[in-house]
Amino acid sequence: MKHQPIDIAAQIISESEKPIALTGAGVSTESGIPDFRSAEGLWSRYNPAEYATLGAFVRDPVKVWNMLAELEALLDAQPNAGHHALAELERRGVLRGIVTQNIDGLHQAAGSGNVVEFHGSNRTFTCLGCGRRYPRDRVRAMPRRAGTRMPEPGPCAGRGGGGSARCVLKPDVVFFDEMIPPAAVEASDGMVRGADLILVVGTSCEVYPAADIPARVRSQGGKVIEINLEPAEGLRPDVLLRGKSAELLPALAARLRN
Numbered sequence: 001m002k003h004q005p006i007d008i009a010a011q012i013i014s015e016s017e018k019p020i021a022l023t024g025a026g027v028s029t030e031s032g033i034p035d036f037r038s039a040e041g042l043w044s045r046y047n048p049a050e051y052a053t054l055g056a057f058v059r060d061p062v063k064v065w066n067m068l069a070e071l072e073a074l075l076d077a078q079p080n081a082g083h084h085a086l087a088e089l090e091r092r093g094v095l096r097g098i099v100t101q102n103i104d105g106l107h108q109a110a111g112s113g114n115v116v117e118f119h120g121s122n123r124t125f126t127c128l129g130c131g132r133r134y135p136r137d138r139v140r141a142m143p144r145r146a147g148t149r150m151p152e153p154g155p156c157a158g159r160g161g162g163g164s165a166r167c168v169l170k171p172d173v174v175f176f177d178e179m180i181p182p183a184a185v186e187a188s189d190g191m192v193r194g195a196d197l198i199l200v201v202g203t204s205c206e207v208y209p210a211a212d213i214p215a216r217v218r219s220q221g222g223k224v225i226e227i228n229l230e231p232a233e234g235l236r237p238d239v240l241l242r243g244k245s246a247e248l249l250p251a252l253a254a255r256l257r258n
């Protein structure tokens, strides 16, 4: 008889027809990227209101860039066993797709194909003045403004051009006071519609509107399986697997192989 929560979760997944996943920062902590709210998370060191709003960025881009530069080493992070397990589930036709709040691109690096990046990505950067877009590798190679960590792409065509002002690059991630990109809303709506199960992995479900997605799946009769170190407040999953996603997701995938 199988009464372990992980066996029950595997059973529910195997019986569902359109399972999807919602992932958050926790799925990448074992790749070395700190999450937001854990004790040693990013926001224990940086106040989000000071660093992660468009208003803050426009007021003082150098200050925000100094923080972003501290995170630059994380760009070399590699997907962990949890990312790989989700990719395997998609490859085998078990999982329909992932809505991720992460901006690190690690699901795609692991081989997941159907990924909605709800909060944008750190692969590209856009100039707030002229709208020119730059890939990350070019931005990494740019000179920095004297005495700061802020990249200097050169004259900004939108601010008079001719060297009178310099481009200010913002990563194409969604800051707390920004709208979710319409294409991401549309793609996630398509994924959520008809989903009869959602795996909620490594997210505190505190950032809206992403945090609403599990309730939307439930409201159409779907089930919720949560994989989290700390359970998300108010989620009330059908099954809670408490622990590390890099251990629990491969264990779940292994059960679903049999």
Ligand code: NAD
Pocket: 023, 024, 025, 026, 027, 028, 029, 030, 033, 034, 035, 036, 037, 038, 041, 042, 101, 102, 103, 104, 105, 119, 201, 202, 203, 204, 205, 206, 207, 227, 228, 229, 230, 231, 232, 243, 244, 245, 246
């Ligand atoms: P969060 O920090 O609010 O919550 C992280 C959750 O993951 C917590 O519930 C925690 O208990 C859990 N967790 C931590 N390590 C885990 C592990 N190894 N296995 C399983 N669970 C683990 O993050 P959030 O809910 O994603 O929301 C905050 C915002 O953070 C998102 O908008 C996201 O864009 C942004 N963010 C992204 C990254 C990234 O791209 N990797 C990193 C930091 C923050």
